[in-house]
Amino acid sequence: MTGVHSGGCQCGAIRYRVEGALDYAHLCHCRMCQKAAGNYFMPLGFAPGKTLTITRGEPGWFQSSDPVRRGFCRDCGTPLFFDTLQSDGMAVTLGSLDDPAAFPPIAQDGIETRMPFHAAHGSLPGKNVDRDDLPGGLTSIAASNHQHPDHDTDSWPEEGRS
Incomplete structure (x- = not known):
């Protein structure tokens, strides 16, 4: 999928843009990615290449191995980037995209450490969550949501929000 794709962390401190398609959308099951x-x-x-631009903030970095560092938001902890230092480009976490459904995974890596029950996920029962375990349920969450919206903003938090 071509075009411009934006994303960022949960709190909005870090935002980024990718111009063009993302290559090799995949799920990595390696133990290092599980921990990260x-x-x-x-x-x-x-x-x-140079298709990724950080448009707001500065991520923190953790050198998870000699050839790889991982970028994250220092404020909310969202994992954002997987940077293989010798490569020409950088991976982004698909869930941090504003439209994560735009890049469905096409492969799985690190399957030697994949959880043995992973294949059963599709057969687990599903339900809509009403969160009646929280005072005020979903209404209280919606009214007090501090998460950055799934689109670029000129500033964050917006005027009148904290």
Whole structure:
């Protein structure tokens, strides 16, 4: 998918833009990605060359191995970037895109450490969550949401928000 694709962290301190398509959208199941995501896998897509621009803020970096550093928001902790230092470009976490559905994964890497129950996810029962476990339910979450919206803003937080 060509065009301009924006993304960023949950709190809005870091925003980025990718001009053009992301290459090799995939799920990485390696143990290092599991730890970096705090999840069973990390969805990544590669922004080749100089197509990625950070448009707001400055990410923190963690050198997870000699050839790789990982970029994240120092304020909210969102994992954002996977930078193989010798490559021409950088991967972004697909979930940090404003439209993550634009790049469905086409492959899986690191399957030797994939969780044995991963294939069963599609057969698990699903439900809409009403969050009746929280005072005020979803209404209270919507009314007090501090998450950056899924589009670029001139500033964040916006006037009148904190």
